[in-house]
Amino acid sequence: MSEPTPEAAAPEKKSEHPLGFLYGLIGGPLLFVFTLWLASVTGRFFYVLAIASAVAFVVGALRALLFAGTSLVTRPVPSLAVLAVLGGLGFLAVRNAEAVRAYVVKLREDPELGGRYQGDGFSIEYPQGWRQRDIDGFEVAGIRPSGTGHSNCLDNAGVMRSRRDDYTLDAYVQLQREDYGKSEAWALLEDKPATVGGLPGRELVVKSATHLLRLYVTVKDQRGFIVSTQACLANGGKNEEELLAVARSFRF
Numbered sequence: 001m002s003e004p005t006p007e008a009a010a011p012e013k014k015s016e017h018p019l020g021f022l023y024g025l026i027g028g029p030l031l032f033v034f035t036l037w038l039a040s041v042t043g044r045f046f047y048v049l050a051i052a053s054a055v056a057f058v059v060g061a062l063r064a065l066l067f068a069g070t071s072l073v074t075r076p077v078p079s080l081a082v083l084a085v086l087g088g089l090g091f092l093a094v095r096n097a098e099a100v101r102a103y104v105v106k107l108r109e110d111p112e113l114g115g116r117y118q119g120d121g122f123s124i125e126y127p128q129g130w131r132q133r134d135i136d137g138f139e140v141a142g143i144r145p146s147g148t149g150h151s152n153c154l155d156n157a158g159v160m161r162s163r164r165d166d167y168t169l170d171a172y173v174q175l176q177r178e179d180y181g182k183s184e185a186w187a188l189l190e191d192k193p194a195t196v197g198g199l200p201g202r203e204l205v206v207k208s209a210t211h212l213l214r215l216y217v218t219v220k221d222q223r224g225f226i227v228s229t230q231a232c233l234a235n236g237g238k239n240e241e242e243l244l245a246v247a248r249s250f251r252f
Contacts, residue, residue: 164224
């Protein structure tokens with residue numbers, strides 16, 4: 001009769017370092033502040049990392065409280081150290097809560113855009129108080145500040161540039177005519193000669209249910225440029241002169 005095969009010994013489980021969660025406690029806030037700074041400099045993508053670091057801190061804090069509560073007698077020194085760290089971070093958070101809140105609110109705002117904006121081969125001047133908004137297709141787009149017009153329809157002005165550099169003025173203007181002609185949302189009202197940045201161009205005026213859009217189209221070195229203004233119809237045209245002044249300030 002064969003002998004029974006002995007069961008393999010279970011692998012020994014390595015005990016977790018009692019202070020391992022301090023990485024989350026200390027590294028979380030540091031990464032949070034660092035990524036908020038990156039978001040203010042480079043863009044809002046880094047807010048995702050900031051949220052992840054905040055979650056890591058919360059998880060670390062919960063694990064720290066659990067460790068301190070279950071091992072205060074058996075591991076008094078590490079437990080007291082954890083409670084001291086949590087208390088210190090809590091004190092700092094309460095004392096600086098208003099400053100952190102104000103900083104986060106400011107990061108969420110669009111950056112100010114008053115004065116002459118220098119782009120790649122062009123410049124345009126915006127009134128003080130305007131803010132820069134990221135809009136697809138625009139080299140730069142300025143939005144009139146909130147509170148100065150209809151809350152859901154802010155007047156704006158910006159500059160677009162073609163990706164290709166093989167256009168003639170007629171071809172580039174025709175492209176805009178076709179694009180807006182195909183759209184059911186816009187109706188072409190005017191199409192007339194204009195001077196744009198000191199060069200010959202065209203002014204196209206189109207209208208939607210909510211906006212009056214003026215496109216000042218020109219071509220420089222075979223690259224198309226469009227200076228556009230959008231006036232909200234709900235504002236009754238009261239900001240039209242300010243928008244036109246921004247468009248006229250365009251220079252190469």
